[in-house]
Amino acid sequence: MTPFQHISRPSYFAPAGAVTKPVTAVTPADLDAATLPADAAAWAKAAGFRADAGSVLVVPGEGGSVSRVLFGLGSDPADTPFLTGKLPKLLPPGDWSIEAEGIAADHLALGFGLGNYSFAKYKSEKARDARLAVPDSADADDIERQLAGILLARDLINTPTNDMGPDDLEAAFRALGEHYGATVTSIIGDDLLDRNFPLIHTVGRASAVAPRLLEMRWGKKGDPRITLVGKGVCFDTGGLDLKTATGMALMKKDMGGAANVMGLALMIMDAGLSVDLTVLVPAVENSVAGNAFRPGDIYKSRKGITVQIDNTDAEGRLVLADALAYADETPPDLLIDMATLTGAARVALGPELAPFFTDDEALASKLQLAAKQAADPVWRLPLWMGYDKDLRTRAADITNSPSGGMAGSINAALFLKRFVTASPSWIHFDIYGWNPSEKPHAPVGGEAFAIRALYRVIRERAAVSS
Template identity: 60%
Template structure:
C-alpha cells in the first residue's frame, strides 16, 4: 500500500540561513510608490511587471544570478489571503523567505505549506520543490502542525479505494494513534451485531472487507470530553440503488469525514490540548452482493429506533446514527461529526462552503467567527423543525431517504439529530472533502474542510497548558 501519512512527510519549510533568497510580495500600487527594494523595483519597471495576483517575476543580480522574486498581489493587494500558496508551485528550487508583504508572514507561510502539497504516491516524486523560511515572529509549530494535518486529510481522501478500504483506513487510524500513544479498540464483522451496531453492520456486510467501528481514546480522563465522529464509507456504489457511473467515479472520497476528523484529532493531540479526546469512525464499504441490504428493509439501530430503507444510497446517515448513539453514551461535553453526506449541500452552497448544523447558539457563533478568522469557509444552516415530519416513515420510526427531494441536507441533519441526546452540545458538518479545481493553497483533489476553524474554537476553549 502506498504511503499516505503526513507524519513523516518531508517539510516544505526551511531553517533561516544566509542562503535563502527574498520574495517581495507587492501590489501594483506598491510598484507605483516604490516601497520596497530599489533593485527589485527597477527590474519590475524594466520588465513591465504589473503585480497581477499570483504572478511572479524572478529578479537577477548584476552577475545574472538569482537575487530574489517579485510576487504579485493584484491592484491594491485585495487578493485571496492564501495567494501565497502559489509560491510553492512557481518558485524555483531553493530556500526562500518573505522579505516584504502586506499579508502577515504567518499567513503567507501557512498558505505556502498548504500550496506545497502534492499527491505522489503513484508517481515519481518531484525533486524541484522550493522551501520557505517561516518568519521568526510566527508560531512555527502551529503552522507545521496545520500543514501536516491538512496533508493527512488530503492523502487519505486522494488514496483510491483499492488501497483505502476499511482495512487500510483502520491501519491509518492505528498509525495516527500509535504516533501519539492513543488507545485503539475495534469492533468488526459479526461482533457489530452482538455489540449493538446493527446499522453499521447492515451497510458494510456486502463488502469483502468487514465493516467495523474504530475507536480512539487520548488525553487525560476527567478532562473535558470531546468526541469526534467521522463517516468512513471507503467506497460508495450506492448499493442496490446503484449510482450512475458519473456519480460513482469520485466515491473514494466518501470517507472524507473520517479523514477530516483524523486530521483534526492529529492537531489536537500534537498541540497537547487538555481534553479527553474520543474519535469514532464507522469504516465500511457500501457494496453490492447477495448479502447487501435492500430498499424496503427495516433496520434496527443502537438507539432503538427503526429505520425504513427507502434508498440504499443514503447509507452514511445509517452508520453515523449508530456511532452518534454510542458517542452520547459517554456524555461528551462537545460532539462533532463530519461527513460527506449529501449532494443537496453542494447544490445549496457549492463545493467550497460546507454547511454546519447545531442548536448550540454559543458554539455556532464561535464557529462562524473562527471560520472568518482562519479563512476556512463554513456556513450555518437551520435544523428546521417543521421538516422533521419528512424523516418519518409509515411503517418504521424513520426513513433514511425522504421523498420529494427538497432540503436534503437539512433532513439528513434532522435524521442524525434523532440519534443525539438532547442535552449534548452537537454540531454536524456536511462537507465535500474535495476541491474540484486548483486554488492557490489547494490543488484539485482531496481537501480538508472545517478543521482549521474547529481547532481554533477548541484550542481557545481549552488552551494548551504551559
C-alpha cells in the same frame, strides 16, 4: 501505503537561521509608489510586470545571480490569503523569506506549505527545491502541525479504494493513534451485531471487506471531553439503488469525513491539548451483493429507533446514527461529526463552503469567528424542525430518505439529530471532501474542510479549562 508521509514535520520550510533571499510581495500600487529598490523597480518596468495575483518576476543580481523575486499580490491581497501556494512551483531553488502587507504571517507560511502538496504515491515526481522561512511573527510549530493534519486528510481521500478499504483505513487509524500514544480498538464484522451496532453492519455487510467501528481514545480524564465522529464509507456504489458510472467516479472520497476528523485529531494530539479525546469512525463499503440491504427493509438502530430504508444510497446517515448514538451514551462536552453526506449541500453552497448545523448558538458564533480568522470558510444552515415531520413513515419510526427531494441536507441533519439526545453541544458538518478545481494552495483532489477552524475552537476550550 505509508499513511504518515506527512505526519513528520514537512521539509517545505527553511531551517531557523538559514541565509535567505527576499521575496518582495507587491500590489500594482506598490510598483508606482517608489517603495521598491531602484534596480527591482527598473527591472519590473522593463519586463512589463503588473503584480497580478500570483505572478512572479525574478530580479537578476551581479554575475548572473538572483537578487530577489517580486511576487504579485493583485489589487486586494485579502481575497487570496493563501496565494503563496503558487510560490513552490515558481521560485528558483534555494531558501527564501517573505513579508506581505495585507496577509497574515501564518497564512503566508501555511499557503506555501499547502501549495507544496502533491499526491505522488502512484507516480514519480521531481522534488521542489525552494524552501520558505516561516516569518518570525508566526508560530512555526503550529503551522507545521496544521499542515500535517490537512495533508493527512488529503492523502487519505486521494488514495483509491483498492488501497483504502475499511481494513486499510483501520491501519491508517491505528498508525495515527500509535504515533501519539492513543488507545485504539475496533469492532469488526458480525461482532457489530453482538455489540449492538446493527446499522453499521447492515450498510457494510455486502462488501468483501468486513464493516467495522474504529475507536481511538487519547488524553486525560477530567479534561473537557471532545468526541469526533467521521463517516468512513470507503466506497459507495449506492447499493441496490445503484449510482451511475458518473456518480461513482469520485466515491473513493466518501470517507472524507473520517479523513477530516483524523486530520483534526492529529492537530489536537500533536499540540498536546488538555482534552479527553475520543475519535469514532464507522468504516464500511456500500457494495452490491446477494446479502445487500434493500429498499423497504426496516432495521432497529443502536438507539432503538427503527429506520425504513427508502434509498440504499442514503447510507452515510445510517452508519453515523449508530456511531453518534454510541458517543451520546456517555455525553461529551462537545460532539462533532463530519461527513460527505448529501449532494444537496453542494447544490446549496457549492464545493468551497463547509455547511454546518448546530443548536448551540455560542458554539456557532465561536466557530464563525475562528473560521474568519483562519480563512477556513464555514456556513451555518438551519436545523429547521418544521421539516422533521418529513422523516415520519407508516411502518417504522423514521425513513432514511424522505420523499420530495427538497431540503435534503437539512433532512439528513434532522435524521442525525434523532440520535443525539444527551450531549449538551453537537455540531454536524456536511462537507464535500474534494477540491474540484486548481487553487493556489490546493491541487484538484481530496481536501480538508473546517478542521483548522475547529482546531482553533477546541484549542480555546482546552486553554480555558487548563
